[in-house]
Amino acid sequence: MIAYIVKRLGLALLVALAVSALAFFLIRLSGDVATAIAGEGARQEDLDIIRQTYGLDRPLVVQYLSWLWQTLRGDFGTSIYFKTDVSSLVLAKLPVTLLLGLTSLLFALVISIPLGVLAAVYSNSWIDRLALGVAVVGQALPNFFFALCLVMLFSITLRWLPVSGSSTWLHFVMPTIALGYYVAPAFMRLIRAGMIEVLSADYIRTARAKGLPARTVIFKHALRNAVVPVVALTAVQLGFLLGGSVVIETIFALDGLGYLAYQSITYKDFPVMQVIVLLLSVIYVLLTLASDIANAWLDPRIRVA
Amino acid sequence: MTDTILDVRGLSVDIATAGGVLHAVRDISLKVERGKTLCVVGESGCGKSMTSLAIMDLLPKGARRSAAALSFAGEDLSRAPGKRFNALRGNRMAMIFQEPMTALNPAYTIGDQLAEPYRLHRGASAAQARDRAVYLLDKVGIASPAERLGQYPHQLSGGLRQRVMIAMALMCEPELLIADEPTTALDVTIQAQILRLLADLQKEFGVAIMLITHDLGVVARIADRVAVMYAGQVVEEGPAAALFSDPRHPYTRGLLDCIPVPGRTARGGRLGAIPGVVPSLVGEVHGCSFRDRCPHARPVCAEDPPAREVDGHRWRCILEKAA
Amino acid sequence: MSLALSSPAAQPSRTARLLRRLRGQHAFLVGAGLLVLIALLAVFAPLLAPHDPYLQNLAQRTIPPVWYAKGSWVHPLGTDQLGRDYLSRLLYGARISLLIGVSVVIIAGLIGTTMGLLAGYFGGRMDMAMTFIVTTRLSLPVILVALAVVAMVGGSLWIVILVLGLLKWDRFAVVMRSATQQVRSQDYVAAARAAGASTAHIVLREVLPNIAPQLIVVATLEAASAILLEAALSFLGLGVQPPLPSWGLMISEAKAYMFFSFWLIAIPGSALALLIFAINLTGDGLRDVISPDGRG
Numbered sequence: 030m031i032a033y034i035v036k037r038l039g040l041a042l043l044v045a046l047a048v049s050a051l052a053f054f055l056i057r058l059s060g061d062v063a064t065a066i067a068g069e070g071a072r073q074e075d076l077d078i079i080r081q082t083y084g085l086d087r088p089l090v091v092q093y094l095s096w097l098w099q100t101l102r103g104d105f106g107t108s109i110y111f112k113t114d115v116s117s118l119v120l121a122k123l124p125v126t127l128l129l130g131l132t133s134l135l136f137a138l139v140i141s142i143p144l145g146v147l148a149a150v151y152s153n154s155w156i157d158r159l160a161l162g163v164a165v166v167g168q169a170l171p172n173f174f175f176a177l178c179l180v181m182l183f184s185i186t187l188r189w190l191p192v193s194g195s196s197t198w199l200h201f202v203m204p205t206i207a208l209g210y211y212v213a214p215a216f217m218r219l220i221r222a223g224m225i226e227v228l229s230a231d232y233i234r235t236a237r238a239k240g241l242p243a244r245t246v247i248f249k250h251a252l253r254n255a256v257v258p259v260v261a262l263t264a265v266q267l268g269f270l271l272g273g274s275v276v277i278e279t280i281f282a283l284d285g286l287g288y289l290a291y292q293s294i295t296y297k298d299f300p301v302m303q304v305i306v307l308l309l310s311v312i313y314v315l316l317t318l319a320s321d322i323a324n325a326w327l328d329p330r331i332r333v334a
Numbered sequence: 335m336t337d338t339i340l341d342v343r344g345l346s347v348d349i350a351t352a353g354g355v356l357h358a359v360r361d362i363s364l365k366v367e368r369g370k371t372l373c374v375v376g377e378s379g380c381g382k383s384m385t386s387l388a389i390m391d392l393l394p395k396g397a398r399r400s401a402a403a404l405s406f407a408g409e410d411l412s413r414a415p416g417k418r419f420n421a422l423r424g425n426r427m428a429m430i431f432q433e434p435m436t437a438l439n440p441a442y443t444i445g446d447q448l449a450e451p452y453r454l455h456r457g458a459s460a461a462q463a464r465d466r467a468v469y470l471l472d473k474v475g476i477a478s479p480a481e482r483l484g485q486y487p488h489q490l491s492g493g494l495r496q497r498v499m500i501a502m503a504l505m506c507e508p509e510l511l512i513a514d515e516p517t518t519a520l521d522v523t524i525q526a527q528i529l530r531l532l533a534d535l536q537k538e539f540g541v542a543i544m545l546i547t548h549d550l551g552v553v554a555r556i557a558d559r560v561a562v563m564y565a566g567q568v569v570e571e572g573p574a575a576a577l578f579s580d581p582r583h584p585y586t587r588g589l590l591d592c593i594p595v596p597g598r599t600a601r602g603g604r605l606g607a608i609p610g611v612v613p614s615l616v617g618e619v620h621g622c623s624f625r626d627r628c629p630h631a632r633p634v635c636a637e638d639p640p641a642r643e644v645d646g647h648r649w650r651c652i653l654e655k656a657a
Numbered sequence: 658m659s660l661a662l663s664s665p666a667a668q669p670s671r672t673a674r675l676l677r678r679l680r681g682q683h684a685f686l687v688g689a690g691l692l693v694l695i696a697l698l699a700v701f702a703p704l705l706a707p708h709d710p711y712l713q714n715l716a717q718r719t720i721p722p723v724w725y726a727k728g729s730w731v732h733p734l735g736t737d738q739l740g741r742d743y744l745s746r747l748l749y750g751a752r753i754s755l756l757i758g759v760s761v762v763i764i765a766g767l768i769g770t771t772m773g774l775l776a777g778y779f780g781g782r783m784d785m786a787m788t789f790i791v792t793t794r795l796s797l798p799v800i801l802v803a804l805a806v807v808a809m810v811g812g813s814l815w816i817v818i819l820v821l822g823l824l825k826w827d828r829f830a831v832v833m834r835s836a837t838q839q840v841r842s843q844d845y846v847a848a849a850r851a852a853g854a855s856t857a858h859i860v861l862r863e864v865l866p867n868i869a870p871q872l873i874v875v876a877t878l879e880a881a882s883a884i885l886l887e888a889a890l891s892f893l894g895l896g897v898q899p900p901l902p903s904w905g906l907m908i909s910e911a912k913a914y915m916f917f918s919f920w921l922i923a924i925p926g927s928a929l930a931l932l933i934f935a936i937n938l939t940g941d942g943l944r945d946v947i948s949p950d951g952r953g
Contacts, residue, residue, distance in 0.1 A: 040792070047793040055802060060809030169934035171885050173892045174908060174926035181919050229394075231436040237392055238431075239424030239451040239502070243416075253441045265795075272798035276889050290801055291893065294808045302805050310796040317796075329486040330440060 030332060034322060041318045045311050049100070052306040053093045056299055065297035066109050096303070105304045110296040115304050118289065123308075125195055125285030126278070129204055130270045134263065136209030137216055142252075145220025149255075150247060152225060160221065164214035172273055176207040176280045193282035204281045208273050212266040219262055223255035230254070257327050264320035268313040339510050339542045340366040340389065340427075344402030347384045347393065354616045358384045358397070360566040364544075365559075366510060371536065371543040373553040373574070375589070376563035379612060382546045383432075385563070386512045389544075390429050391419040407509060424451035428503035432515040434496035438487035444498055445483030452505040463505075470501040473538075474531060493524035500531065507539060514546045529556060550593050554578060562586045565623035566615050572647030582642070582649040584628045622651070678946045685942020691935035699751035706745035707733070710902050714740035719918050734924055737907070738914055743921075746902035747928055753903045754932055757818060757887040758880035764822025765883075766876060769829025776830070777837025778860055787830060794827050800889060807895045814903075817896045821883050832875050836868040870947045877940030881933045888929055904929045 063079045064071065080086045084095070099106065105115035140163070148160035183190040183203060194200050227233065228251050236250040274287035282288065286305060293301035325331040347359035359381040366372045374382045388399040391411075404412040406427060411418065423429075428451075431437045439447060448470070449463035458466070464483065471479030474497040487495060496516060503511055513532065517525035533556050536543055547553060553560055557574040562585065570583040581587045588608040610627035613619070622628070625635035630653060639650045679685055698705060717740040721728045728735060734743040776787035803820050810816055840846060841864065849859050888905030890896030897903035899910070904925040911921030 040789075043789065044793050044796055047789070048796050051793070051797060051802075056805050056809060059806045060811075065809065165934065165937065166930075168937055169930045171888050171892075171905070171926065171929050171933070173889055173905075174922070174929065177908070177912070177915060177922050177926070181915060181922075185916055231431060231433050232439040234392060235431065235437045235499070235502075236439065236450075237423070238390060238429045239454070240420045240422065241424070241450065241454060242420055250439050250441075254439070268795075268798065272800045275798075275801055275804065276893065279893060291804070294804050294895065297808060299809075306798065306801055306805060309798045309801060313796045313798070328440075329443075330488045 030325065033325060033331075037318060037321055041314050045314050048310040048314065049097055049307055050093065052303050052310065053096060054089070056302055056306070057089060057092075060297075062297075062299050065299060100304070100307070106300040108293070108298055108301050110293065110298040111301075115300050118301065119286065119304055119308065122284060122286045122289045125283060126271065126274050126287055129201060129208065129274055129278070129283065129285060130267055132201060132205040133208035133212065133270050134267060136205050137213040137266070140209075141213045141216035142220055145217045146224055146247065146252060148217070148221045149224030149228060152221075157221075160217060164217045167210050167214040170210075172207055172211040173276050173280060175210065176203065176277055179203045179207055180280075193280075195282075195284045200281070200283065204277050204283050207280075208270055208277050211273055212269055215262060215266060216259060219259055220255060223258055224251055227251045227255045257324060260323050260327060261320050264313075264316040267316050268309075271309050271312060337367055338365055338405075339368045339407055340364070340544065341403065341405040342385075342389060342401065343404075344400075345385065345388060345404065346400050347381065347388050347397055348400075349384075349397045351396075351616065357615045357619055358566055359388065360615075360619065362561075362563070362566075362568045364561055364568065364571070366542045366544050367558070368509065368542050369536065369540045370558040371533075371545060371556050372559045372561060373545045373547060373557035374561045374563060375547055375550060375553055377548060377612065380563045381566040382548075382563050383514055386429065386514050386544065386546050390423060390427065390512060391416065392423075392429070421455075424503075424508075425455040425506045426508050427510040427512070428506070428508040429512040429514065430496070430499045430503050430516050432518050434492050434499055434516075434519060437499055438495055440487055442486075443483065444485050444487065444490070448483070448498070448502050448505060451502065455506050466505060467501070470504055471498070473504075473535070474498075474501045475527075476501075492520055493528070496520060496524075496528055497531070500528075500535070504535065504539065504541070508541060510542045510544065512544045512546070515548070516545075517552070518548075525552075532556070550589060562589065565612055565619075567623065567650070568648075569624065569651070570647075570649040572649075576645070576647045580647075582647065582653070582655070583624075583651050584630055584653070585624045586649075588627075679942065682942045682946060684938050685946070688935050688938025688940075688942055691931065692939055695751055695932055695935060696755060698748055699755050702745075702748040702752055706742070706748045707731075708742035708745045710741060710745040710749045711900050712741060716740065719914060719921070721918065722920055722924070725920075735920065737911065737921060743924060746907060747904075747924060750902040750904045750907060750925065750928070751932070753814065753897060753901060754884045754887070754929070756814075757821070758884045758936070760818045761821045761825060761883035761887075762876045762880045764819070765824075765826040765879060766829050766872070768823070769826030770833045770872065772826070773830040773833025774837050774860055774864065777834040778841055778864065780838075784834070787834065791827050791830055794824070797824070799824050800886060803886065803890060804893065804895050807890060812890075812895050812898050814897050814901065817887055817890060821886055825879055825883060825886075828875050828879060829872070832871055833868060836871050837864055840864045840867050870943070874940050874944045874947065877936050877943065881936040881940070884929070884936075885933060 062083070063076045063085055066079050066083075067075050084092060096106075103116060105119065107113070108115050108118055111118055144156075144160040144163060148157040151157055180192055180203065184192045190202055191197070191200055228247075233246060233251055236246045241250070271287075274285060275290050276287070277283070278285045278287035279291040286308070289301065290305045292298070293305065342362070342364045345359060345362050345364075346357065349356040349358050362385065364372065364374070364385070374385065376382050384393070384397065387393050387397075388401075389404065391399075393399055401412040403410055406422065411422075438444070445464065445467060448467040449460065452458050452463040452466050453460070467483060468479045471482055476482055476494060476497055482490075482498075487498075490498065500516075516532070517528050520528065529552060532543060532545070535541065545552070545556065553574065559572065560574050560577045561568045561571040562577075562583065563569070564585050570577065570581065570586045577586065578590070581590055585608070592608070608627055613623050613626060620638065621636040622631075622639045625631040628635070632652065634652055639652050641648065641650050642654060714736070717732070717736050718738055720732050720736045722735040722743070723730055723733050725735075732742050732744065734747060737743055737746065772787050772790070776784040803817075803824060806820050807816055846859060846863050849863050854863075887896055887903065888908075891903040891905035892909045894909060897906055899906060907925040908922050911918070911925075915922050
């Protein structure tokens, strides 16, 4: 188990390093940063001055290494548009996005676990078909379109919820539904398939042979085994959620990392862009690392070897 | 208190398949006496597992049971709701299965799984269940039982897992233990140990055993009564001694010819084999289902054979005596 | 009859068997039918569109579709905020979505299958390298990277296709790798090798055709995902640029009018959902046919 964690940790570190290089070079090589700062049609002298002040005249690799070194020390540079420290900017927005990610994940699990379990227990019944319908619609609906439909229903027609902002918990309701429903189908399908497989396992028959009531058989003996792959999926889906938060936070002007990412992209604020891409990637790397370890721990065949 | 713990009459199991209704078990009757052993033998696919699952109300989805009577300790369960079976299963009637490797839940410790039925049916505390588990693990011959409780199934060998399964079945002192080919998946040496264990436990706890097997050698050693199943029917049933010494149904004789008997089978002599295949049980089935493979078959075998009985030895054949 | 069936010449080919199984799949039939219909509408958009999709008419702005009281058959789906015929824009928009789906899948498929083939066939270091690259790629948030790159390079249809194609090869690589590993260990590949076939020959002639069905399934799923991503990018104003009638862009442009004219959003949104639905249904049907046991 320890050896496994160490190995997995090493891989995570390497991936994080590769991701940092990609975050840096992808954005740098996509366009001229000096022009991005000065604006189109800036004079050559101005561009030269900008290149000197930001150190953009140095070789790209040197720039990357110095950026990496500073980033590792927690110095994320200065935002070009907001003119403030990037680290304090990002740290101020991060909680909103993490909160949205958690509530969305919770929402997704709250609808997909019961529906997935019921669909498996009563497979080919009306509830199975209902669950399939919910999943199929969720997979086909573009999340920004679904978000606008929610706005139309809850804000414009019913006037229950505020359209945009992030000051109260009410502001989180629609973003949570929009983002949660976006990732729910994958969970539902995985849980249904897993439960169907597990329910036909020999140990389920053993559990029934003990006289255990159906709910104990389903929730203690079956779900516990069907849920193991769900943990791995959770990490992947949280990554999706963080990516999707760019779209959803922008629609609802929810003041989190996703909205900041959108703003920095439209203003070509490359120091902020780089840090957010790096941050979201590293969060994803950490999540998969955590899920791999959780998976190993959940499966006694790996944990107690 | 009757002497019969299990009395099954007119039991049938139908399975819906893509090709039509499969009559897996057809109108069979069985009895198990308290503290005695009934062995149900037959080739794979003859319906013996379905019979045991039907008695326990554990049939898989798509399989349907019907019975004229399914009495357990004098109580007819043929129309009892699932809840009633839940109260009996793991408590007064218990079952062990063929595949010890997969019959235990990989996610929970042995101790957890052993304690479950005891706590459920007896309302025992965790400590009481633990003590009972340790006692029974010791009884089934597992060394240092207290330490085993914290282990997971994957840490045990197949033989140990089957012992755990037996201990689990005995947690609530059941009156009936159904064992569905409990040794098939195990090594030959382990098989013998498990069977001896079952026989010893029966003596000690007085539990009635219904043992499903395809191994006549096993039957000869522990059975009080034997039921021979073929194509979903019990073709012959009787006291073990009578059935072995005086088999009445041609199929039983065919089976007996297939096993070498020390002293009776000549060295280097050929073992018998029954030619032909089991008929399909999908759709309507008429007549003696063994007639296609029977050396004594006659045109009259296309009709349902008569049920015969002599001194509690029953068989279904046109033949009255062994030919 | 039994003679004809048992002679090898009369045995239905693999493809024929697949097709026959597909015909029993109602979901697949509905999905594929819808998909073909949308593709036909897109291909024949110039013939079917009642108006020029780019022709603005400020006197006829935001006319509602025909089923509203104020609608008329002149503009069956109404007009947008610049007075352009919405049905025509919708039909031309289908071309963009399908073009995105197909082109991205071709680019990503080429990259991914090549990587997966190499990793699966050669194993060892090649495999480790690919696993590392895929892990790294999966760590990058696709939409964020695409947005950033498009913002720096400048948005256009082809840039979007290229960026998405270069980002979305991961699933092809993963599926291709495991499928190649499986095929590689099978007898006929060993036989081909024993017969002296070259590696390239084995890969192209023996391995690839056997993996084709799984690849088609991945391709459908990735096409759907690419279409959704393009729509999201365009919706955020960093994908396909006006006046092209991308469905995502149409929703974005209509956002300001959603309070009074929600149909401006509902129509392209529903079209997008319908297209994705059709693709997913087709892909799921194919998957069920290829591995009938692996449902769900």
